[in-house]
Amino acid sequence: MTAVYVLHDNPDWIPAFARAFEAEGVPLREWRLGEGVLDLDAEPPQGVFWSRLSASSHTRGAERAKDAARATLSWLESWGRRVVNGSAVASFEVSKAAQHAALRRAGFDVPRTVAVFGREGLSEAARGFDLPFITKHNQGGKGLGVRRFDDYAAFDAYVESTEFEEPADGITLLQEFLPSAEPFVTRAEFIGGRFAYAVRVDTSAGGFELCPAEACAVPEAGVEPEPLFRVRPEVTADDPLIRGYEELLAQLGIEIAGIEFLTTSTGRTVTYDINTNTNYSPDVEAAIDDPATRRVARFLGGLLAPAPAAV
Template sequence: MKIAFLYEHPTWSEKLIDCFHNNDINLQLINIDELTFDTDSFDIDFDLLINRVNVMPYERRDSAIVFHTLHFLNWLELSGVRIINGARTHYIGSSKAVQNGIFSMLNLDTPRAIAIYKNKDALKAAEKIGFPVIIKPNIGGSGSNIARFNSSVELKLAIDQKLINLGVDGSGLVQKYIYSDGYVYRVEILGDELFYSIKQKIVENKFNYCATEGCNIDTRNTEQEEEFDFCVFESSHQIQLHDVPQEILQQVIKIIKKTRADFGGIEYIINRETGKPCYFDFNPYSNFVSHGETFLGFSP
């Protein structure tokens, strides 16, 4: 079997690629940033593709990569190629609206949300949901362009001043703000088993709980690859190990199966009012800090 490895940033998958090579497994490396493909040629020289392209857009990344990746993955699957974290999984990872729908379909708690594509519709949606709300891009990550609004006055002012940014495709969610126990929890699943589970302290008015130091690094500037200034956590924001309760673990596994992901992470908070987990994010791009061996005892 011939295996291809789809990636983007040159250093984010180094350890995984080295692991394959150290086990005498040859990979055909494909950098999505440099990819073009002949749509009427189906002479594909690999049988399996491992998809390691991040779904999130970020500053200085060409936003077209999000959509180019989706086109390529769908084209490969139609051509009969098996993909680890394939087109459906990747698409769900890039759509907060679809994620919320999946949580609801599984009868899990998730913040009430209304999908919009016009900024002017945000006020009506927020009034229907009830303040406070957050507004976030449908395709997003690392807390980019997420804003909280406590009243209609605040929100109307932001709309009038054109301060709302719905991201690369101009669509987003108006979502009920949930008061939590003070932590964001992340459970990573590999196959149908627990990979690891962590938690991070919530910092007021911050929405970036990316678990890896380099999550916002410019993919086109390798000189920055060791400068993790974009995701530096203060001491109150440090990642901690967390023993996920068995009931929550089973719920997370159900979500992963629904997305058809081969691996991925689910984020949730504990609703202060109900004491129950409230699910809000699925990420098919499993990531972690570079010193995972020290932190977890193994390299994720």
């Protein structure tokens, strides 16, 4: 029997999908990136292969996941296997510079951004930004390297200190700080290249690590936290911005993703992130009739070739 193989680097993110796939009757198999042996001359198993490479894999002891994903996905594609979010998308996932370039080329409003290779040149490049500005890692995820600076001297001291966060690929991004009109950003989810729903992500606490997965939630002892993620039902598939995102994803060959944007205090609608390793908030999933995890299972299950008829 063929199956859907999920290529991943974080087992903590799999249980929600495993439950959804079981409920939909779709066989799911795990494939850990960066482990074991890959026989490049052997034929892969039959099935559909879904890449969930995470840009932050190196922070969880999976330093080899990025290169393993590139090698494995290229091997699968060479055998003609159906791959969802394949080798080109894996390279896109680990480069915010590539995401920025694709968004800008497609005509979306993006934050002014400069990529600096290594530490040298960071202080000089920062002078090209008004205060405040932010930093982030090019190979990001979970808020890696994201800091706000309100003073050039403080930034200079940070760059020269032992507190400086070295990016995995040596590329630090400097970016204009965009105050939002209201304390939230929006994450639009897409499955099979089509809009699923939009989520309001509360940013009133001022943090930058906005992972929606259940495994990311760390509530205070004895405190029932307010949901950080809520559905935005007013954002629909007919919204021109959403239609534009669907067109972009089709051009890039991205089939499952979350795209984040915000409305600034000056009225700009700015798109700043494409996450091809999307997770779903359990609060949101529980509040809707057709959870995204179940939609993913149905989409990938529908790609499985039917079993051959008995002779």
